[in-house]
Every structure is written in C-alpha cells, then in structure tokens.
Amino acid sequence: MSMVESIAQKARNAFPALSKVAAEEKTRLLEKIADLIWLKRQDILDANKIDMEKGERSGLTPALIDRLRLDEKRLMGILNDLRQVAALPDPVGEVFDESILPNGLQIYKQRVPLGVLAVIYESRPNVTIDVAGLALKTGNCVILRGGSETIHTNSALVKAIKTAIDGSAIPTDAVQFIDDPDRARISELLKLHQYIDMLIPRGGETLHRFCRENSTIPVITGGIGICHLFVDDTADLGSSLEVIRNAKVQKPSVCNALDTLLVHQNIAAQFLPMVVSRLKEDGVTFRAEPQAYQLLKEYENVVFPAQEKDFDTEWLSLVLSLKVVQNLDEAIHHIRCHSTQHSDGILTQNSENADRFISEVDSAAVYVNASTRFTDGGQFGLGAEVAISTQRLHARGPMGLRELTTYKWVVRGNYQVRP
C-alpha cells in the first residue's frame, strides 16, 4: 500500500469514531487548537521563515511570497476566524423535512458529516487551519495537501493541530497531511474513491482541469471568478464608483475581485471618465471595447483597446475591462457568455431591473448595489470557508459548515410492509 493510500485509509478508519463525537467536544477541540497554535507560534513562524527564504531563492514573485507569509498579526486573525467557527452551531444531527406517511411511517432527514474530505491547495497557510477547523467541527476527516512552497509552515501547523487532538475524544488520524511535495501523490490521491468522499482543488484552472479529468472522487471546483458589475442608467453614480473601486482595488489578487465593468449607454459618456479618472489613482489600467475606448481617448496612457479574450480573462491584478451596453438585456447576455458564475452584480435604483438581474443572471452570488468582494465565507457569516464553489452540484458559492454535511433518511415504523 502506497503512502497516500495508507493516509487515506487511516482517515477513513477514523471516520466512524469521529462522526460520533458530541458537539461540545468538537467545539472544545477547535478552541484547544487555537490555543496551541498560538502557544507554538514561534515554531510556526520559524518554519514559515524557511519557506519564505526558499521561496525567495527559487524566485517566487513578491506577491506569492506575501501570500505564504505569516506573522503574529496574520496568525492572530486566522485564529480569531477559527474561534468564530468554534462558536457557530454544529449542523450535524439537525432533523428536517419531517413527515408522517399515510401508512404511519415516520420519515425525516438527519444531517450527518460528509465523511472524508481531501483538499489540494497552494501557498496560503490559513487554508490549513480554516479547512481543518471546519472539517473537525462537522465531524469530517480531512486529508490536506498544501503546496510545496509552504510545506514547512503547514507541517508545523498540522503538528500543533495533531497535538491538540491528542488526548481528546477525537481520533488523531482524523487529520492527515501529505508532506511529500511530489505531484505524483496528487494523481494517486485522485483515484482513492473507496476512502474519500469529496475532493476540493483550490488553485488555478490547470489544477481544476487535472482533477476533473482524472479524479474518480466527486470533485468540487470553484474559486475562479470573472466577475462583472453592470451600472444601470438609474444607478447612484457617486456610490457606484465607490463600489466599483472597492470591487477592483481592495484586493485585486482574489477570485471575487471585479474583472469587467458594463456601463449603460445612457450614462457611459458621463460615468466612464469618472471611473477611469478615480481608479487610475489606484494604479488601475483598462481594456476598453471600441465604444468605451472612444469615450476615454484622453486617458490613452491607462486605457487600451480590449482584445476579445480580455472579456474572458480573470485579471487577478489592477486591470479592468470596460464595455458599453445598450441595456439590461445586453448586460445579462454579456454576463451569460463570459461569467464563470462566481459573483456578478447590478448597480441600479430600478427595482424591476434588479429583480430581472437576480432572476436571469445565474451565478453563485448575485448582487444588487454591493461590492462583489463580499462573496466569502467569513463575510457571509459562515465563519470561514473550505472553498467557493462555482459548480452547481452539492453547494454553490462559499462553503462553510453546512456544506460539509450530507443527510441520511431515517424511517421509523411499526413493522410496515410495502403492498
């Protein structure tokens, strides 16, 4: 049996015991993990330093180095999230859809843990803590496969988590970590459907495609967002500008940042120059389709003609695509053709248009008059997230505790038989 299979089997074998653990016990464990990580913070930050030095030597970009960097303040923020997750109600055991059938059978659904999760991710070490916390809180075993660039940090974090588990009612094998950076381990992992119930790749399109094409385990893909805002001709333009700026510049490297701005033709001549003049101060450059480009000639040092592919690009940087549309219909049509169904919004004072946008734009999160940057487990009140799903099966958008559960049907009778 390979190392990866042995890890997966250990997680599977730990599941029955973990799924029986009481809610309070799991809450206490999460708090203990938070305490222990903080206690061991020096070891963890030392390990993180090794990863960063290695990253610098191997020529990682400053942006990537920043993603993997931990310091006391960041660690404290992550642990606060973990304590928030600990304090949330445990969805496991919840009874719903109860009914009595005409034959007297009592039937209901009861929420149970999903089983064994495997998460493949890159750089950001907060994922290790977020995912382990959400999984344990819901009675799931988890197999973590972080990126090679954070292997020392993640090892130190997992060591602290396992120490916290030791001596609790939770089986230590509930959390597994694959510390071999060889990518061949991922290929092995993808075939272990007899042990693993759900696979979440958190990374770029290449990783997602690889998982989709090679996994025999059900996969949740997501985290890739070509996000749109449409400014209707009734929008409050001053407020809209601030929402657009927030969606584009507050954290441009993430999936819920704005990629394309669609502007109603009636206000384009007034509003597009406002947008460009404000956002260029933040360092934003623009890709404008011809009609928009015409209106922005005086900004030729920051506004460039858009290529068709620009509207299918997730920028992850300070670039914004611009397009003038005739009306709501054209906006919806454009979004339908180019969105990755992550987060899309309308800015409008027209409630009919708002309703039509909500009903006809079929993305994981649909916004009226708010920044797309809110699509996030913490912001949505879920405490944290294991991923943001952009597929339609099982869960859409930020996945928190509930999305790590499934249900069983319970049928209680009095020796009924089927006629």
Added chain:
Amino acid sequence: MSMVESIAQKARNAFPALSKVAAEEKTRLLEKIADLIWLKRQDILDANKIDMEKGERSGLTPALIDRLRLDEKRLMGILNDLRQVAALPDPVGEVFDESILPNGLQIYKQRVPLGVLAVIYESRPNVTIDVAGLALKTGNCVILRGGSETIHTNSALVKAIKTAIDGSAIPTDAVQFIDDPDRARISELLKLHQYIDMLIPRGGETLHRFCRENSTIPVITGGIGICHLFVDDTADLGSSLEVIRNAKVQKPSVCNALDTLLVHQNIAAQFLPMVVSRLKEDGVTFRAEPQAYQLLKEYENVVFPAQEKDFDTEWLSLVLSLKVVQNLDEAIHHIRCHSTQHSDGILTQNSENADRFISEVDSAAVYVNASTRFTDGGQFGLGAEVAISTQRLHARGPMGLRELTTYKWVVRGNYQVRP
C-alpha cells in the same frame, strides 16, 4: 461538431429560457404530456412490441423482457406517477437561509434549477417519463440515453413528450434523446462538462465505474443496494418475519430488496428456522454462515453454506444470506463492512438500540421496524425519482424534485463596500 455534442449544446442553449418558465406553465406541460402519451398509447405499445420481439430474438431472459414490457395498465401507472409529480409544489424560487448582515446587506439563498442533466439508463421505459417529468417540473433540460433494447419504445415516448412541449412556453430542445445505440456515444457524452451539469448513470456496477472513471461531469452514482435487516433479541418475531418476507420477496430484482439477514444469537435458534420455513414457500434459498447453518441442518435442500463473497453480493433474486451476530455491535460492524450504504434496518422493541442503529449505521436510508422496500421516491412522497443516490455529495437516497435544484446566493445592498 458530433451528434452528441450538438444535442448537448441544444439542451444547454434551451436552459436560460426554460429556467424562466412559471410554475403553472410547467405543471400544465406535465399534464399535457400525460394526456398525449395516453392518446398515443397505441403507437407506443406498438413500438414496445418491436423492442420485445427483438429482445426475444436476441435471447434476453424472461426477467429482462418483463422489465421492458409496457401494457395499458403499466402505462397508466406511470402516467399516474407523472400526474402526481405535476401536482407537487415547484421547489424553484424558494427562498431560504435569509438574514441581514451587520453591515445591512440582505442575504438569502434562492432555489434554482440545476441546469442540464444527462441520464444513462437501461431497459425500463418508465425512466424516460419519470426523468423527463421531474426535470421539466424543476426547469431543467435533460439528455436521455436509454438502453438499445428499448430504443423504439423510448423514441415513441420522447416523440409524444416533444409533441406536448411544442406550442407550450417551454423550448422543445429542453428534452434531448440520443437514439444511436452505439456505446461510443456514452464516452463522448461523459466529456461534455461545458454543457452538462450532472450525470446520472442508472445501471450496473460496470456502467457506474465507467462513468466515475471517465466522466469530467459531476456524477451521481447509486442504485446498488446490499441491504441488511438486523433482528434484535427484543423484536416482535411474528411481525419481523412479515417485514423480512416483504423485503426479500415482494420484488427481489430491485436495489432496495433484502440481501442479508442478521439475527441476534439469543433468538437465532428460534427465529432462523421460522424464517427459512416461511420463505422457502416463496422459493427463497439461503446462504448461511457456519453458526446459522448449524441451526438449519434440516433445511439442507434450501440452505447452503455461505462463501465470504456472499455477504458482498447484491442478490437481485430469491437468495438471502443469513448470519448470527452476538449483539448490536457486531451487527453494526458487519453492516459497516458489507453495506453499500443504500438501505439498512433494525427490527427491535428496544428504543436505545434503535437510536444507536440509526446513529451508527450511515446508509442513505436507515430503518427501524419497517421493510427496506420503502426506499423509493414514490413511497417517500416525492412523486417519482430520477435515481437513488448512494454517494454522499449533493443528495442521498431517492432523488426527487428538490434534488434537481441548486441555489444561488442573492445579496441586496445599499452600495456597501468591503472594509
């Protein structure tokens, strides 16, 4: 573009229009389909005769011929189910998990259709009507791929369905049928994740494995049930016997039929001979592990020593595995090792044992004092089912209308930005 891709693309393109259709319109369509199939019943039964004759010539077993056979009575039963589905409330549009965030954002989930479904199935022509009905009722497009042995029947049914759709507000392309029996079409279908959101194979383990290993579309597998009943030492033995008999003989060829009977050692000597003596009258034969076999020596013409693999066999016929267990723990352990997590039950008067069984046996449907034969969309009040899922993601057990939906997050604000 291949025929299959063109079919999938047509379904995908029909989805936005279908997803906007009002609930009453969809209800009316299902009733119209039922009317029209009944009106065209002679064409459909004629087509069915061709399939049956072809089946007989090609040497299909009488059991298989019976599965594909339609007559007026069976057709009427199927259409009654369809009318029941029509009358159920439409889950699409339902709002849930509503809240106001501290920053004033109004956030809720709204149920929306899943998108485009593809279902690969065999023999039974009721699946064509059940699946089309459930899909249309929930605003989903569907690609049907029935077995080659029912191709004439299915073509006639789909023709009637499409005639009913024609002239309604529903796009005709919403229902697609692959009428090429070549299995290569399945391989093509499995790769079309850009058009298809969920794939359901309904068939044997070989088909499921093929889909799991080759599909880039999320797959729901299920319908394979190694089902158990455990008779505790407090069970009402007379009533238990009737439940066991129902679970085994009422329809032995289906997934929710009983495969293994576990009997508490305290009652085994009394109860096992009762079971064998009663069920042999129905033509059941038995595979008994040594301890059970010892108790059943006088029935040597119907009770045979069990092989280890017998406890991992879905019989689909009048065979029952028998095993004596020491107690509830051993019963739960046996089920954990051998169940396919479809339907498992306990027969007991001890409510503590009932609760422990429910909590520790993690199958899609868990029973106390009832026949496993109830695991069925119709029996559970769902009207019909597209499949019975035995995986954990998205849906477990019978999948009806709700399980053909997903949700979007709707966020309504007043120009909020993320700090």
